[in-house]
Amino acid sequence: MSDSAPTTQDERVLPEHPPVTDWLHDFDHTDPRWTDNPFPIWDDIRSASPVVHTKRFQGCYLPTSYEAVKQIAHDTEHFSSRRVVVRDERPEVQRNAAPPITSDPPEHKPAKQLLLPPFTPDAMKRLEPRVRAICNELIDEFIADGGCDAAARYTKHIPVRAICHMLGIPEKDGDLFVRWIHMILELGIKNEVMLKQAVGEMTEYFAGHIEARKQRPTDDLISTLMNAKDKSGQPLEDSHVLGSLRLLLIAGIDTTWSAIGASLWHLAKTPADRERLVKEPRLMPAAVEELLRAYSPVTMAREVMKETTIAGCPMKPGNMVLLSFPAANRDPAVFPDADKVMIDRQNNPHAAFGLGIHRCVGSNLARMEMTVALEEWLKRIPDFRLDPAGRVAWSEGTVRGPRQLPILFG
Amino acid sequence: MSGKLRVRVDQDKCQGHARCKQLAPELFDLDEYGNAHEHGDGTVPAGLEDKAWLAKSNCPEIAIEVIEE
Numbered sequence: 296m297s298d299s300a301p302t303t304q305d306e307r308v309l310p311e312h313p314p315v316t317d318w319l320h321d322f323d324h325t326d327p328r329w330t331d332n333p334f335p336i337w338d339d340i341r342s343a344s345p346v347v348h349t350k351r352f353q354g355c356y357l358p359t360s361y362e363a364v365k366q367i368a369h370d371t372e373h374f375s376s377r378r379v380v381v382r383d384e385r386p387e388v389q390r391n392a393a394p395p396i397t398s399d400p401p402e403h404k405p406a407k408q409l410l411l412p413p414f415t416p417d418a419m420k421r422l423e424p425r426v427r428a429i430c431n432e433l434i435d436e437f438i439a440d441g442g443c444d445a446a447a448r449y450t451k452h453i454p455v456r457a458i459c460h461m462l463g464i465p466e467k468d469g470d471l472f473v474r475w476i477h478m479i480l481e482l483g484i485k486n487e488v489m490l491k492q493a494v495g496e497m498t499e500y501f502a503g504h505i506e507a508r509k510q511r512p513t514d515d516l517i518s519t520l521m522n523a524k525d526k527s528g529q530p531l532e533d534s535h536v537l538g539s540l541r542l543l544l545i546a547g548i549d550t551t552w553s554a555i556g557a558s559l560w561h562l563a564k565t566p567a568d569r570e571r572l573v574k575e576p577r578l579m580p581a582a583v584e585e586l587l588r589a590y591s592p593v594t595m596a597r598e599v600m601k602e603t604t605i606a607g608c609p610m611k612p613g614n615m616v617l618l619s620f621p622a623a624n625r626d627p628a629v630f631p632d633a634d635k636v637m638i639d640r641q642n643n644p645h646a647a648f649g650l651g652i653h654r655c656v657g658s659n660l661a662r663m664e665m666t667v668a669l670e671e672w673l674k675r676i677p678d679f680r681l682d683p684a685g686r687v688a689w690s691e692g693t694v695r696g697p698r699q700l701p702i703l704f705g
Numbered sequence: 706m707s708g709k710l711r712v713r714v715d716q717d718k719c720q721g722h723a724r725c726k727q728l729a730p731e732l733f734d735l736d737e738y739g740n741a742h743e744h745g746d747g748t749v750p751a752g753l754e755d756k757a758w759l760a761k762s763n764c765p766e767i768a769i770e771v772i773e774e
Contacts, residue, residue, distance in 0.1 A: 411738040416723055580727060584763075642762040644724075650765055654720040659739065 312351065312485075322349045322357055324381065324594065324617055325484060330691045334634065337622040346608035352381050354614040356599070357622075361630075361646070363606040364623035367597060367616055368650040370605075374597035374616060375399050376653060380480065380693050381596045381615045384487045391534040393542035396653060403652055409523045409531075410539060410656045413461070413516055419663040422457065426664055429456045429466075430671035438675060438704070442682055445563075446556050446700040453668050454551035457660070458543060463515025464504055471500070476549050484692050494541070501540045505533060516543070543657070551661045553592035553696020554647075555668045560697050561586060561636060562669075563681045568638050573677045576670070582638035583665050588645035589636045591621035592696050595649065620646045621695065679704045710749035711772045712757050714741050718768035725769055729756035741768075 315326045318336055323329065329336055337359050340347055345360035358364045367374055376397055377388045395406035412418070433452055437443040455469035475493040483490030504517055512518050520536045562569040572582055597616040604610065624645045627633040648655035655661070681687065685701025712732050714725070721739040725732070731753055733741045749757045749771075761769040 408738060411721065415735060415737070415739040416726065417735075584724075641759065644763050644765040644767075646765055648722065648765075651720060654722060658721075659723060 319343055319347050320349070321351065322347060323351050324357075324693075325691055330689050330695075333621070333695070334625060337619070337625055338634070341622065341626065344608070345606040346610075348608075348614070352383060352615060353385060354611075355381050355617055356605075356608065356610055356614055357617045357619060358605065359619060359622040359626070360606060361623040361626040361628060364618060364620060364646065365650050366605050367618060368646075368653070370603070371400050371403075371652065373599065373601045373603040373610070375600045376403075376595075376597060378598050378615065379596050380484070381617050382484045382487075382490075385615075386487060386490065391532070391538040393538050393545065394535060395539075395656070396542050396546060397538075400652070405526050406535070406539070407652070407656065409520065410543075413519060414656055414659055416659045416663075419659045422461065422660070423663055423667060425460050426453065426457050426667045427671060429453055430668055431675075434671065434675050441705065442701065442703040444685075444699055445559050445702045446552075446697045449672070450552050450556040450559065450668065450697075450700070453555060454661075454664055455548045457664055458547045461516045462504075462540070462543065463513050463517055468500075472497075472544050472548060476545055479545060480549065480693050481691050497541055497544065498537055501537055502533075505536060546655070547657050547660065549690070549694050549696070550592050551657075551664050553690065553694050554587060554590065554661060554665055556697040556700055557590035557592065557695075558583075558586040558665060558669055559672065559702070560681070560687060560700055561590065562673075563679055563700075563702050565636070566680075568636065569673075569677075569679075572638065572669075573673050576673075578639055579666055579670065581640060581643075583662060583669070584643050584645065585636060585638050585640045586665070587647040587662075588624045588630065588640075588643055590696075591624050591645070591647035592694050593647070593649075593655075594619045594621060594693050594695070595653070596693075620649060676704050708774045710754055710757050711747040711774060712743045712749060712760065713747050713770045713772065714743055715768045715770065716740070716742065718766045720766050720768075722765055724763045724765070725760035728763060729753065729760045732757055732760065747772075 312323055315321055315323050318340055341359040345363045346356055346358045348356050376399055379396055395403050398406050433449050437448050455472055456466040459466045475497045478489045478493035508518050520539055523531055595618040597618055599610050599612050599614045602611055625633045648658040679702050682701035682703045687697050688699035690696055690698050719740050725741050726735050732744055734744050735741055757771050761771050
């Protein structure tokens with residue numbers, strides 16, 4: 296749990312979930328065993344059936360084969376993105392919730408086109424020096440200590456500071472964002488009050504920044520969105536700008552925090568891979584893709600809109616789909632030795648950033664941040680391991696990564 | 706391998722993962738949205754054949770075709 300977690304008194308509005316005893320007919324992605332180690336659970340489910348169903352969450356399917364996940368991700372006729380998190384409750388669908396991630400065709404494409412140019416690989420190259428500096432500023436703070444909680448002191452801060460830099464808002468506001476995201480993506484799965492509170496606070500925060508830029512335009516991403524025109528040449532409504540800003544924050548922070556953290560966790564407990572990456576830095580691009588595959592942080596959701604059949608499973612409207620890209624990436628039908636991390640894996644068409652029209656708009660940013668964060672860490676701390684006296688804690692729900700990662704150096 | 710190779714990106718399938726550009730920058734270009742297309746007419750210069758196949762096998766959208774001529 297994040298150290299900036301809200302007070303506990305209003306954390307649990309809905310009843311606690313009973314433990315899962317039958318993963319094939321009653322799965323639950325908030326069960327502590329899923330949180331700690333989901334891989335054997337997915338393997339067991341996949342070998343029994345590529346798509347399973349639970350009555351929890353008011354009805355939800357779970358595809359675990361790459362093929363089933365791909366089919367659903369590509370099928371915008373039967374599956375909607377209007378709700379992208381599987382929760383106990385189904386909050387009312389908001390217009391302009393977080394375009395384009397919550398948009399379906401035909402609104403999706405124009406909303407996405409607006410966001411793509413600032414996130415191309417070339418644009419990320421321009422941001423890279425700032426990210427390298429952020430990493431080194433963070434390492435400076437703990438390198439003399441002989442160890443640290445790498446999740447709290449390092450991985451957590453890199454994406455949030457980078458996105459603040461892009462948006463043109465103070466990097467010091469990062470802690471506020473981390474708190475909102477924890478409320479929306481973790482606590483908010485079972486607590487609608489907390490979800491609404493966080494979305495409300497975030498919207499108010501950005502409304503202030505939009506107002507300020509109406510008086511005094513800037514050259515950051517917030518102004519870029521404010522100056523963007525829709526298909527008919529009109530400026531975007533404020534609600535669209537706000538929705539996209541909410542998306543960039545929510546999607547851009549704990550996702551990459553998780554990916555960097557899981558990568559450091561792997562390297563801390565796998566000396567052979569760590570030493571090889573130090574000796575052969577040219578392996579980094581392949582290693583980053585493999586770590587993305589093996590420890591994909593992001594599980595998305597869809598809502599069934601029209602009855603259809605996927606991998607032999609009839610899917611009925613009104614149910615959600617837990618769209619597990621992480622489980623797809625562990626499917627041995629596509630990835631030989633899927634449960635092994637091979638940092639020089641050659642054929643790796645992983646789906647960590649999704650498949651189809653909703654491919655993560657920030658994938659180039661995430662890759663750059665992961666690469667830089669690992670490179671700078673390995674340069675300055677080439678020898679490190681998990682602290683046997685500490686405990687690694689993983690986040691619950693939609694985005695999986697270490698939230699507590701005690702590491703010793705040297 | 707006998708003849709020359711050509712690569713082609715299916716514009717309807719490409720979603721801008723940019724894996725091809727990273728693996729084979731000589732063979733692919735990205736547009737202002739980050740979507741890929743083959744460089745020039747897609748002809749693969751001698752010595753870059755492996756990169757062409759690598760780009761194809763890493764594309765999550767199966768958008769890359771390698772044509773043996």
